Amino acid sequence: MSKKPSKSPRVLVVDDEPDLRELVELTLLKMGLDVETADGVAGARARLDAGGIDLCLTDMRMQDGSGLDLLRHIESRGMDVPVAVITAYGSLDNAVEALKAGAFDYLAKPVSLDQLRTLVRSALEVDKPAGKPGAVGDKPFIGDSPAIRHALQLIDRLARSQAPVYITGESGSGKERAARLIHAQSSRSAQAFVPVNCGAIPENLMESEFFGHKKGAFTGADGERDGFFQAAEGGTLFLDEVADLPLGMQVKLLRVIQEKRVRKLGDTREVPVDVRIVCATHQDLAKCVEDGRFRQDLYYRLNVIELKMPALREMREDIAQIAHGVLARLAQQNGMDEPPLARDAIEALTAYDFPGNVRELENILERALALCDGQRISADDLQLRRTDDDGPLPSAAIGDKYPLQDYLDRMEKEAILEALDKTRFNRTQAAKILGVTFRSLRYRMERLGIN
Numbered sequence: 001m002s003k004k005p006s007k008s009p010r011v012l013v014v015d016d017e018p019d020l021r022e023l024v025e026l027t028l029l030k031m032g033l034d035v036e037t038a039d040g041v042a043g044a045r046a047r048l049d050a051g052g053i054d055l056c057l058t059d060m061r062m063q064d065g066s067g068l069d070l071l072r073h074i075e076s077r078g079m080d081v082p083v084a085v086i087t088a089y090g091s092l093d094n095a096v097e098a099l100k101a102g103a104f105d106y107l108a109k110p111v112s113l114d115q116l117r118t119l120v121r122s123a124l125e126v127d128k129p130a131g132k133p134g135a136v137g138d139k140p141f142i143g144d145s146p147a148i149r150h151a152l153q154l155i156d157r158l159a160r161s162q163a164p165v166y167i168t169g170e171s172g173s174g175k176e177r178a179a180r181l182i183h184a185q186s187s188r189s190a191q192a193f194v195p196v197n198c199g200a201i202p203e204n205l206m207e208s209e210f211f212g213h214k215k216g217a218f219t220g221a222d223g224e225r226d227g228f229f230q231a232a233e234g235g236t237l238f239l240d241e242v243a244d245l246p247l248g249m250q251v252k253l254l255r256v257i258q259e260k261r262v263r264k265l266g267d268t269r270e271v272p273v274d275v276r277i278v279c280a281t282h283q284d285l286a287k288c289v290e291d292g293r294f295r296q297d298l299y300y301r302l303n304v305i306e307l308k309m310p311a312l313r314e315m316r317e318d319i320a321q322i323a324h325g326v327l328a329r330l331a332q333q334n335g336m337d338e339p340p341l342a343r344d345a346i347e348a349l350t351a352y353d354f355p356g357n358v359r360e361l362e363n364i365l366e367r368a369l370a371l372c373d374g375q376r377i378s379a380d381d382l383q384l385r386r387t388d389d390d391g392p393l394p395s396a397a398i399g400d401k402y403p404l405q406d407y408l409d410r411m412e413k414e415a416i417l418e419a420l421d422k423t424r425f426n427r428t429q430a431a432k433i434l435g436v437t438f439r440s441l442r443y444r445m446e447r448l449g450i451n
Contacts, residue, residue, distance in 0.1 A: 009124045010034040014044040014058035014070065015086065020111065024057060027113050028120065041065030045073050053081050055123050057107075060087040060094045071101045082123045082160070086111060099304045105162035108259075115260060118234075118274045122162065125187035140181045141174065142325045143318030147310035151178070154307055159185035164257070166302050167280040169309030172359030175280040176240060178309055183236040188276060191235030196228050199244035200423045206249050208265050211256075217266025229262045232275045239279040242302065243288050247295065254298045277302065312354040312361065320346050322358065326365050327377075339372055344379040352384050359421070363414065413448045416441070420450075 011028050015021040016039050028035045036053075038044040041064050047053065048070070056074070058067040067085040074081050082104035087094045095106035105119050141148055158165055159182050167175045176195060183193045201209050208218070212227035228237055239245075245253065256262050257277060261270040279302050288294035312319065323341060331338040341349075345368075354360050368381040415434065423429035431441040444450075 008032055008034045009054040010036065010052055011055045011057060011120065012036050012038065012044060012047055012053045014038045014040070014056065014062070014067075016040055016059065016062045020059070020086075020109075023113075024111065024116065027116055031117060031120065033120070041069050044070055048074060048079060048081065049077070053079075055120065056081055056083045057120075058083060058085055060085050060098065067098055067103070068101055071098065071103060075102060084119055084123060093300075096300060096304055099161070099163035102161070103163070104160075112260075112272060114272050115274070118272075119162075122187050122274070140177050140184075142322045143315055144321075145310075145315035145318045147314045148318060151307065151309055155181055156185065158182050158305060158307065161305070162276055163304045164277045164279070164302050165305050165307055166285070167278065167307045167309060168285075169280075169282065170311050170355075170357055171282045172354075172357035173309040173311055174358055175282075175309055176238065178307060179236070179238045179278045179280065182278060183238075183276075186236070186276075188235050192232050193236050193238065194228055194232040195238045195240060195424065197240050197422070197424050199241040200426065200429050203246050203249070206246070207252060210249070210253070211262045212264040214264050214266035217264070221266070224264075227262070227264070229256065229273045229275055234274050236276045236278055239277065241281050241283075242279040243281040243283040243285055243294060245294075247293075250295045250298050254295065254301060257298075257301050312357045316350050319350050319361075323349055323361060323365060326358075326362050327369070330362075330366055330369055334369065336374070339369070339374060340376050342376050342378045345377050345382055348379040348382055348384055363417065367410065409448060412444065413450065416444060416448070416450060 011033050013021055013024050013028070013035060014037070015024070018039075021037050021039070025035045025037055036047060038047055040062050044056070044058065048056065056070065058070050060067045067083070067087075071083055074083060083098075083102070084105045084107065085095065085098040085103050086107045086109060087098070088109050095103075095108070098106060104123050107115060107119060141152060155178060165179075165182060167178055169175050179195075180193055183189060196210075208221075208225070208227065210227045210229060212225050212230055213221050215221055215224050256273070259270075260272055260274070262273050263270045285294060285299055285303065289296050289299050312322075320341070323346070324338075327341070328338050349361070349364075356363070364382055364384065365377075367383065368377045371383075372378070372381045416430070419430040419433045420427070422433065427441055427445075428438055431438045434441065436444075
């Protein structure tokens with residue numbers, strides 16, 4: 001009697017240990033999946049070549065080869081099959097090697113069936129239509145230069161993986177926006193994206209903020225509270241300025257990443273978490289490791305795949321297009337028509353080096369929008385400063401200190417915006433950075449029109 005065609009996803013389980021192979025097979029069958037098995041690399045290659053496999057779960061080390069051999073085979077044949085590797089608990093370095101080679105995710109022995117089910121559900125959603133970026137009416141990135149095209153191509157590939165991602169780039173180059181785009185295009189897009197500024201959390205609160213706490217765990221813990229990991233369950237946890245984590249916290253973070261389990265402060269139980277880690281910093285993390293400020297083993301775990309966001313000066317051909325996009329948004333926020341950029345303004349922006357990247361461009365255009373006559377924005381309205389130390393500042397830069405009150409207001413506004421940006425608009429923390437009271441900051445924001 002012929003077997004009816006099945007519409008269920010088909011999973012190939014590859015392991016030379018019969019007991020583990022059977023355990024995984026039974027678990028997947030209970031999930032309603034079709035399962036085929038192979039006891040080694042040779043049999044797995046033959047079955048993959050026959051087609052129809054939606055996911056491959058493979059042991060890392062087998063008698064006739066390794067999971068890496070299967071990864072290379074799938075890649076060389078151009079197969080669209082996500083691969084997850086199962087590795088011994090003491091050999092987690094193998095998992096990193098597999099992730100670098102293109103594995104979707106990994107499981108450590110002894111296999112947790114809860115983690116297995118979570119991994120399989122996530123993997124089988126990879127080929128579903130990607131979620132849309134969260135920006136309303138905005139493209140996350142504007143431009144068509146080789147630098148931004150390369151970054152977007154890598155983001156598209158990263159969205160199909162569960163591997164940790166390390167995003168590098170100068171301040172203002174769009175690292176968080178890239179992390180959000182990776183999340184939005186991934187199988188995790190329906191779940192939370194939780195951004196964390198590691199440099200804005202007091203060290204004594206860090207463990208509670210990351211892992212949560214039980215009632216009575218410490219003075220002031222009046223109730224139970226989830227941490228960042230629980231908030232990001234099923235989604236993505238974005239660790240911005242990860243180089244600012246103290247060494248003690250780095251140890252705890254490493255353990256959670258390796259074991260995929262967290263324990264709240266004051267609790268005796270560990271619970272599994274399904275979270276993808278994406279981190280970023282403008283610092284040179286490898287240099288931080290050399291200086292002893294960042295653990296090498298954590299760096300090794302976080303820097304599985306690196307995404308470098310280009311500086312604005314590396315994509316000069318896109319500056320005019322990006323400026324028009326920023327101006328359109330600012331004009332809409334202010335309820336006015338977008339003034340065009342004069343030719344000399346476009347030339348000045350294209351020639352400028354933008355040490356603060358897109359964030360600096362936004363500040364420059366916001367100021368120009370306030371200074372222009374409403375008809376167009378000229379180079380004088382931009383008030384660009386020289387970025388080198390040769391010679392005096394242009395006359396426009398000298399004159400912009402007058403009238404004095406306008407100049408002081410601009411400087412104060414820039415300082416407040418920078419502090420708010422560093423603290424992700426946490427006004428209490430921003431007030432501490434600026435050395436003023438919360439009430440004083442609120443008054444200054446109202447006076448300067450900062451919403």
